[in-house]
Amino acid sequence: MATGRPLTTRLADTLRNPLAVAALLTGLLVLGTAVLGPVIWGEAAETNDFTSLDQPASAEHLFGTDKLGRDILARVLVAARLSIGLAVAATAIGMVLGVLLGSVASMAGRRLSRFLAMMIGIAVAFPGLLLALFFAVIFGVGPRGAVLALGFAMAPGFARLTQTLAASVTSQDYVSAARTLGVSRVRILTRHVLPNLAEPLIVNGTVAAGSALLAFAGLSYLGLGVQSPAYDWGRMLSEGLNSIYTNPSAALGPALAIVISGLAFNFGGEFAAQVVGGRSRVHRAVPALAGPAAVAAAGGRPASDAGEGDAVVAADPERDPDAAVATATADADPGATDATDVTATADAVLSVRDLQVRIPTADGLIRPVRGVDLDLAPGEAVGVLGESGSGKSLTALAISRLTHDPVRVDAQRLRFDGLDLRGRLGAIERTRLGTSLSMVFQDPMSSLNPTMRAGDQLAEVATEHQGSSWRDARARAVERLRAVRMSAAERRSRQLPHELSGGMRQRVMIAMGLMGDPRLIIADEPTTALDVTVQQQVLEVIQSTRERTGAALLLISHDISVVSSVCDRVLVMYAGRVVEDLPVADLERARHPYTRALVEAVPTMQTPRDERLSSIPGRPPDPAALPTGCPFAPRCPRADTTCTIEPPLVRHAAGAVACHHPVEETS
Incomplete structure (x- = not known):
């Protein structure tokens, strides 16, 4: 559990503690007696x-x-x-x-x-x-x-x-x-x-x-x-x-003799722990989110055994009444099914249909993600917008097979780069997934193993899946760090995560994805914890990486300005569902009231300083107690009796909007 500093430096720092000096002397006395006695x-x-x-x-x-x-x-x-x-x-x-x-x-x-x-x-x-x-x-x-x-x-x-x-x-x-x-x-x-x-x-x-x-x-x-x-x-x-x-x-x-030796053992343990380690306190202070293979392996958040072996199956109406309603609605409206089939192109990098995430609790079944449909073409950049709790990150985790037990992921279709992610993957498929799906999270400090040097964490991807020697993998790691514009890449590769700044750690995460040949980059709030200058640099690195590799990008954010500057298309999520799918250029002309409210809540340079900023009244619904009709109805100025009784139809098509009373162009 080395801290990255030389052993002599750590030893010198430890010896400044009088208790450590006493422990060392006592230990040496007992050890010397045992050897020379x-x-x-x-x-x-x-x-x-x-x-x-x-x-x-x-x-x-x-x-x-x-x-x-x-x-x-x-x-x-x-x-x-x-x-x-x-x-x-x-x-x-x-x-x-x-x-x-x-x-x-x-x-x-x-x-x-x-x-x-x-x-x-x-x-x-x-x-x-x-x-x-x-x-x-x-x-x-x-x-x-x-x-x-x-x-x-x-x-x-x-x-x-x-x-x-x-x-x-x-x-x-x-x-x-x-x-x-x-x-x-x-x-x-x-x-x-x-x-x-x-x-x-x-x-x-x-x-x-x-x-x-x-x-x-x-x-x-x-x-x-x-x-x-x-x-x-x-x-x-x-x-x-x-x-x-x-x-x-x-x-x-x-x-x-027994008492003194016992004390020497106890003091010696504290001394050794301070010299050897010191990282466990940092590790416990920040819950880790992803690890040495996090980017290259679609890694990020905790994967359960279900992520490795349990099959991801289609929604079962008998187990989930909401699924039955959704299925019946789709059957009653052939147009919705036709739109789904037409949009799902054969060459899509990612194709998702009716993605459901269920969490069983003592009070019943919670469905934080309900029927998400998504297609990403090669090289396409799609943003996912929504308030906290709308299901954005959980959707990304479900797609990447990185959910905890007892979370269950169901889908009618879940295909990435030709791989069916609903069942158990063999060694070849896992290797392919590990080198072609990259994931970047908002807190790289907790996404990296605190006890491994940055270069070693990158090199592990190459040694595990590309058959590289450790020396070649390390050289490739330094090269990838340079590719994401990391200054002094050789020296940074030898440092531990806590020795790097937030922007540097984010670049390490992106570089980890470049160790393979990414077909898809999933970035979950990659700039939230960064200042504006570093945020812009990270976005430029992600954009240049996407252009250089031809990878598709799924950018999850609650910041409309970030999505607008990077993405081609936007999916807006609310209460676990996609409520609108539209091009970035059409955000100002969004048809769903929720999307309009999100856009209006962002101040611009033309916003009067004395004018009160726009906000969305109320709070997002509790996933454990969703309303019967439209989940946005209690906060929507356009809602009527129909909205509180009947859920809007969720279509999967370009320009689709899940709303009984969408905003028209002339309004």
């Missing part, structure tokens, strides 16, 4: 002095002597190697087993994940020491058995931690985009999931090592750990407690 004090620890048997603390023997006259302090220092080594070994076993188990539980299929989660939950419910005693009986008495027992006892805790953390990471969009690209689960785990878990795992691992040290001492104290003639702090503690009334210092030495 037997070398320096080994002879003193094994020398019997029958003239000083079981002596209390003195200037010569700070913690006294044992029953054979051996110096207890020397034995404590010598036992550091075995005590710490066994605790670290047990922690390593527990971490490896736990991370593997938790990773499988988070990345496997639904049934296996549920089963593993259940088993992990049962194991975590048992006290750790009880599990350790149980496994100690299985593996036998002795250091090896105790290490395995502790390792297996610690594994459920690490598994639960890994599963919980991985669940939040696997739901992020850069992981979903990698899945869409067809990246293997092992690669997703090693490249995208585990690096984002490194810092909390390091901290918890070191804390667990301190706990393992205490637990191992407990096993040795009970006679299940280290056996005579070997000794560790637990065995020494047991021997010291037998003479606690005559020589209490004999137990004090190993007890202090």
Whole structure:
């Protein structure tokens, strides 16, 4: 989880913290004792002095002597190697087993994940020491058995931690985009999931090592750990407690050693986490939207397993009464069907019919997207306008197969570049989709993997789908960054997303789409978070990219000026439906009252300064409680009784408008 700064710089910054310095010194002291203890004090620890048997603390023997006259302090220092080594070994076993188990539980299929989660939950419910005693009986008495027992006892805790953390990471969009690209689960785990878990795992691992040290001492104290003639702090503690009334210092030495070493492990974990990481806090602060393959893989928002395998089927009137009404209306009006068939050209890059998005909830079925039809010709630029909540972004996600469970996407037709996106895609189809469909979102900071350098995220597209070597892919990534006018492209490619400005990150997202051969670019509010100057630059890059590659563009925005400057045609959405389809040049002469209201709400240079800006009264309808008739009727000045009872017919044709009383040219 490197931050992009040199290791020496991060180390120097960390050492400015007094607590970090104390942690480092304590850790070095304990580590040095474990390594050098037997070398320096080994002879003193094994020398019997029958003239000083079981002596209390003195200037010569700070913690006294044992029953054979051996110096207890020397034995404590010598036992550091075995005590710490066994605790670290047990922690390593527990971490490896736990991370593997938790990773499988988070990345496997639904049934296996549920089963593993259940088993992990049962194991975590048992006290750790009880599990350790149980496994100690299985593996036998002795250091090896105790290490395995502790390792297996610690594994459920690490598994639960890994599963919980991985669940939040696997739901992020850069992981979903990698899945869409067809990246293997092992690669997703090693490249995208585990690096984002490194810092909390390091901290918890070191804390667990301190706990393992205490637990191992407990096993040795009970006679299940280290056996005579070997000794560790637990065995020494047991021997010291037998003479606690005559020589209490004999137990004090190993007890202090356990406490100091435990603190060293805890402090050392914080120190290591600060040096190694520091990115997880940034990662948690901003929910990620898309990832290393987000643009090139149509990646952006979280893709569920349904995006990979569940079929997208046509609307079923029995499951959805609204679908039945729409179907009946279409059947009753052959003209609507004819218009649909005529408009759907054979060479369309994207052809969508009756796109439905359904979200089951405890209160019923919500339909935020209802019967969207869309065709994009090669090289055509189409804008999608509408207020927030009108279904624009969800339409793009549904088209790109990037929706969450339990969201279900249905369509009578959903074809992109000759691919039917309603069913499961094979490896060849996924590769084709990953290199021909690009997606750019409004917040590239959350659309990029925070632990991967910009150039690496671009290069992954080429290595996964174009068979390029890593060196060639990196060179291509730099070339693509130059193509989107990124200054100092070579240096920028080595930086992490948080080291780039907003405009630079947006250019990285666009460059990622150019790593393949895009046939369609979907840009969802790509300039919303940018200032006006950078916004214009990004729009110019998108426009030049489209002209150079011949790709079609689907630009989603609520900003009419942005759509007008880039697009050829506009689809206006309201309450999950397309209410008007018209050329950009005809926006001022729009026929739907909602489109007219959107245009009038945009101030121009001719708008009087003392005149109150136009606005649309009311609020968009709740998708869970749509009105019976036209959803815009409560806000429409032209609405009448018919509008509140009967929904307007939605046609798919050039110049189509879904309104009972459209604005005529003469009005």
